Amino acid sequence: MKKFGLSLLVLSSVLLLGACGDSSSSTSDSDTIAKLEKTVDSLKKENEKLKSGQGSQSEASTTSESAIESSEPTASLGINEEAVYKTDDGKDAFATKVIKASTNQADFPEHMVSLPEYDTTNMIAVTVEFRNITLTDPFSVSAGEFIAYDASGKAYQQVDQQDGMDSVAAGRGSTSTMFWEVPNAGSVNEIEIDYTPYVAYGVAPTPFKVPVTH
Structure with a gap:
């Protein structure tokens, strides 16, 4: 959970900096910001899934015996x-x-x-x-x-x-x-x-x- 929270904070900071940057690079920045926004949305959705217990189990241990x-x-x-x-x-x-x-x-x-x-x-x-x-x-x-x-x-x-x-x-x-x-x-x-x-x-x-x- 902390890992996802940190990722959201970093990406949000990048978006803020991009918005305050030089207007001469606005076209390329727009593409970058759009990609970052998609990533943030994806992370938000994954974060909500993990909070609700519906997230992916790929990181769970698979070595324990079945009952x-x-x-x-x-x-x-x-x-x-x-x-x-x-x-x-x-x-x-x-x-x-x-x-x-x-x-x-x-x-x-x-x-x-x-x-x-x-x-x-x-x-x-x-x-x-x-x-x-x-x-x-x-x-x-x-x-x-x-x-x-x-x-x-x-x-x-x-x-x-x-x-x-x-x-x-x-x-x-x-x-x-x-x-x-x-x-x-x-x-x-x-x-x-x-x-x-x-x-x-x-x-x-x-x-x-x-x-x-x-």
């Missing part, structure tokens, strides 16, 4: 079934799937198994694979985006641990494992998980229902 609009799945996804999220212009943005849910102690980090504050024999470890397809910013998943439930719909208590928190650039992927306290975990054969990605504003959770291996 994530929706995820395709509406029914529960099974093991290794991928949820693909798209931008509002239809481009694939990122994808996530559950590749394992397990009570096997080998699927827990060594420090959790060895420390007395973690009863890993009554936990389920859920491993998620994720891909950054086209997002400009590095992408990862967070434990806080996942809620696990028992068969009755009651939420399990999530453990404050996450194994694998790498953020990946477009075209790359990684895995991450989260943990839930599950009473009598060895007898649980299926777990339900809702995933609500932080970067997908306002979308409904994507449900997963996957078998638990022992």
